[in-house]
Amino acid sequence: xxxxxxxxxxxxxxxxxxxxxxxxxxxxxxxxxxxxxxxxxxxxxxxxxxxxxxxxxxxxxxxxxxxxxxxxxxxxxxxxxxxxxxxxxxxxxxxxxxxxxxxxxxxxxxxxxxxxxxxxxxxxxxxxxxxxxxxxxxxxxxxxxxxxxxxxxxxxxxxxxxxxxxxxxxxxxxxxxxxxxxxxxxxxxxxxxxxxxxxxxxxxxxxxxxxxxxxxxxxxxxxxxxxxxxxxxxxxxxxxxxxxxxxxxxxxxxxxxxxxxxxxxxxxxxxxxxxxxxxxxxxxxxxxxxxxxxxxxxxxxx
Amino acid sequence: xxxxxxxxxxxxxxxxxxxxxxxxxxxxxxxxxxxxxxxxxxxxxxxxxxxxxxxxxxxxxxxxxxxxxxxxxxxxxxxxxxxxxxxxxxxxxxxxxxxxxxxxxxxxxxxxxxxxxxxxxxxxxxxxxxxxxxxxxxxxxxxxxxxxxxxxxxxxxxxxxxxxxxxxxxxxxxxxxxxxxxxxxxxxxxxxxxxxxxxxxxxxxxxxxxxxxxxxxxxxxxxxxxxxxxxxxxxxxxxxxxxx
Numbered sequence: 001x002x003x004x005x006x007x008x009x010x011x012x013x014x015x016x017x018x019x020x021x022x023x024x025x026x027x028x029x030x031x032x033x034x035x036x037x038x039x040x041x042x043x044x045x046x047x048x049x050x051x052x053x054x055x056x057x058x059x060x061x062x063x064x065x066x067x068x069x070x071x072x073x074x075x076x077x078x079x080x081x082x083x084x085x086x087x088x089x090x091x092x093x094x095x096x097x098x099x100x101x102x103x104x105x106x107x108x109x110x111x112x113x114x115x116x117x118x119x120x121x122x123x124x125x126x127x128x129x130x131x132x133x134x135x136x137x138x139x140x141x142x143x144x145x146x147x148x149x150x151x152x153x154x155x156x157x158x159x160x161x162x163x164x165x166x167x168x169x170x171x172x173x174x175x176x177x178x179x180x181x182x183x184x185x186x187x188x189x190x191x192x193x194x195x196x197x198x199x200x201x202x203x204x205x206x207x208x209x210x211x212x213x214x215x216x217x218x219x220x221x222x223x224x225x226x227x228x229x230x231x232x233x234x235x236x237x238x239x240x241x242x243x244x245x246x247x248x249x250x251x252x253x254x255x256x257x258x259x260x261x262x263x264x265x266x267x268x269x270x271x272x273x274x275x276x277x278x279x280x281x282x283x284x285x286x287x288x289x290x291x292x293x294x295x296x297x298x299x300x301x302x
Numbered sequence: 303x304x305x306x307x308x309x310x311x312x313x314x315x316x317x318x319x320x321x322x323x324x325x326x327x328x329x330x331x332x333x334x335x336x337x338x339x340x341x342x343x344x345x346x347x348x349x350x351x352x353x354x355x356x357x358x359x360x361x362x363x364x365x366x367x368x369x370x371x372x373x374x375x376x377x378x379x380x381x382x383x384x385x386x387x388x389x390x391x392x393x394x395x396x397x398x399x400x401x402x403x404x405x406x407x408x409x410x411x412x413x414x415x416x417x418x419x420x421x422x423x424x425x426x427x428x429x430x431x432x433x434x435x436x437x438x439x440x441x442x443x444x445x446x447x448x449x450x451x452x453x454x455x456x457x458x459x460x461x462x463x464x465x466x467x468x469x470x471x472x473x474x475x476x477x478x479x480x481x482x483x484x485x486x487x488x489x490x491x492x493x494x495x496x497x498x499x500x501x502x503x504x505x506x507x508x509x510x511x512x513x514x515x516x517x518x519x520x521x522x523x524x525x526x527x528x529x530x531x532x533x534x535x536x537x538x539x540x541x542x543x544x545x546x
Contacts, residue, residue: 059422096428106423109519110441119437120427152520172427 008071010035010176010208011056016065018051018232025051026232028065033225035070035175038202038209040219043229044255049212053178056210057100058091069094069176096124099174103181105161107153107168113140114149117168125172132171139167143197159190163197170201177201179211183218191215198222216260220244228252309483310492313476320476321496327393327462327472328504332455334398335405342402343409344435357406364403370464372396377468393465401458405451412447413439445515452508456501463497473497 009032018026025048033039041049054060055067058075064083067074074094076083107116117139118132127135140146143163153161162182169177179198183191195218202209202222213219219226220240228236228249236249247253310317345357364372373396380387387395416439424434466475477493510529516522 057422057426059425092428092430095425098426100426102419102423102426104419106419108420108423108438108442109521110438120429123433123437124428124430154520169426 007034009033009068010037010070011210012066012068012071013052014066014068016055016067017063018048018055018060019063024232026055029232029234031227031234031237033208033210035208036206037225038211038223039225039227040211040213040223041227041229042213042216042219042255043235047229048232049229050180053100053180053210053212056176057098057178058095069097096172097175098178099169099172099176100178100180101162101165101169101182103184105153105158105165105185107161107164109153112150112152113145113156113164116153116164117171120168121171136167136171139170140164142170142200143167144193157190158186159193162186162194166194166197166201174207176208176210179209179213181212181214183213183215214259216244216256228255230255306484306488310480310488313480313483316471316479317473317476317492317496320471320473321500323390323465323470324459324462324473324500326390327397327465327470328455328459328500330390330394331397331401331458331462334394335400335402335454335458336451338398338402339405339409342406343413346406346410347413361403361406364399365407369396369400369461370467372400373464373468389465389468389470392468393462393470397458397461401454401461405454408447408450408454409443412443412450415446416442441515442519445512445519448508448512448515452505452512455504455508459501459504460497 011033013029013031016026016029017024025046029048029052041052043049051060055062056069056074062075066076066078066083072094073086075091076085078084107113108119111119114133114136117136118127118129121127121132121135122129137146137149140149143166145160145163145167148156148160148164153164156164162185166182182198183194186194195215198218199222201207209222211219211223223240226238226240226243227234228243228247228251230251236243236247236252238248243252244256247256342357342361345353346361348354348357373392376387376392376396377389413435420438420442421434424438429438462472463474465472466478473496474493477489477496480492481489510525513522513528514525517524522528
């Protein structure tokens with residue numbers, strides 16, 4: 001799982017353990033995310049996916065092990081064989097390279113849309129207010145909300161709030177973007193507009209992305225690597241092609257069958273349902289047909 | 303009865319002097335209480351056990367001792383220790399410490415009630431803890447704490463009545479004087495009415511602060527709309543009204 005060509009990975013987990021009380025969520029987890037990678041973590045609830053994002057964002061303390069960002073330790077370093085916690089100032093410096101979009105948007109209700117976006121660039125990065133506003137307007141345009149800059153977050157729909165939250169995260173020019181179930185709190189018909197924007201971001205930038213989602217079509221479209229988690233361990237990993245068309249592990253097959261298969265035909269959404277057309281897939285992903293050819297019954301685990 | 307009103311008219315300048323003293327104590331005490339409340343409320347949330355312990359000790363001590371005894375202590379005991387303090391200063395100090403200790407709990411509780419997601423968003427934006435508190439958490443906590451603070455402010459106004467014990471000629475003292483020229487029923491009824499009017503004015507002011515604080519969070523109409531008689535606008539228009 002080492003990064004290719006010995007390049008320094010954007011994110012490295014080394015023997016990471018996370019416990020909540022007696023519950024072991026992650027137990028000796030090792031993985032790396034190369035720069036520019038788009039990695040989606042999938043797996044059942046409670047498998048530790050969201051915890052991984054929260055550890056990278058330093059919203060949780062890791063119980064043991066190390067996380068490296070661009071090769072630099074994030075919260076703890078090994079000094080003379082001892083595991084030493086680093087100073088808060090160091091964490092803050094590293095953290096500036098990382099942005100996060102949350103399931104519940106978490107916009108600041110005491111600020112307008114544009115104030116939400118320029119807050120951290122001005123007060124954390126020290127950008128001039130004029131520059132920050134100009135940049136924020138560009139981002140609002142990108143997420144299709146140019147006319148909402150003076151609105152209050154609570155006046156916006158959930159989908160609009162999430163688009164502002166994406167703009168707010170991007171305004172910090174993150175090297176790494178963490179997406180934590182960004183569409184789970186949205187009405188099904190709005191999910192597509194938010195995912196469309198993220199797809200554009202993925203195509204137009206080289207931001208490293210670590211994604212937790214239940215939208216398998218989105219995972220397939222955006223990521224170049226998928227990690228399947230269960231019980232705090234990586235069960236299987238691969239490219240979306242391998243992963244969705246020919247999963248190796250029974251656990252993965254069961255999971256995919258449970259979350260994405262058409263309840264009536266048993267077909268996966270990116271495969272034409274046998275003998276049926278027009279039946280919508282279970283999750284409301286924009287059902288652009290896959291570019292891959294239809295898998296044969298042999299290749300299809302279902 | 304007419305002679306009562308004549309006596310009231312004659313006593314009016316002195317009663318207004320008393321109202322003025324009461325108002326000075328109320329406003330001074332409230333400002334000091336707020337300063338103490340925010341300071342102790344923030345300290346009581348610190349991880350450092352010494353800092354937190356210090357704040358908790360002050361809060362518990364001043365909540366747990368009688369306001370009258372505190373007042374007497376500052377006014378009669380301190381001079382014996384060589385510290386002579388002005389009565390107005392002592393009044394404001396005792397009221398500020400006592401109500402500040404109560405309000406510190408309100409401040410602490412309101413800050414803790416700001417949703418977890420707001421705190422996490424500030425971490426994700428690498429804000430410092432000072433920026434987080436000043437720019438994100440406190441403005442939201444402020445809207446939550448106003449109803450309780452407004453309650454305490456009314457208590458504080460009524461609490462000022464005890465300063466007549468330390469020789470101050472406040473409203474209660476003047477009402478008591480009015481008894482000499484009128485009668486007990488008349489004088490104390492006048493006292494009730496004046497305190498009620500003062501308390502009601504404070505309530506209105508606090509209600510306006512609450513409307514304004516909520517409007518800043520994008521909830522409810524702006525203060526100007528709340529005060530005007532025309533029908534409320536839609537939420538979007540309210541947002542635009544705030545900017546103009």
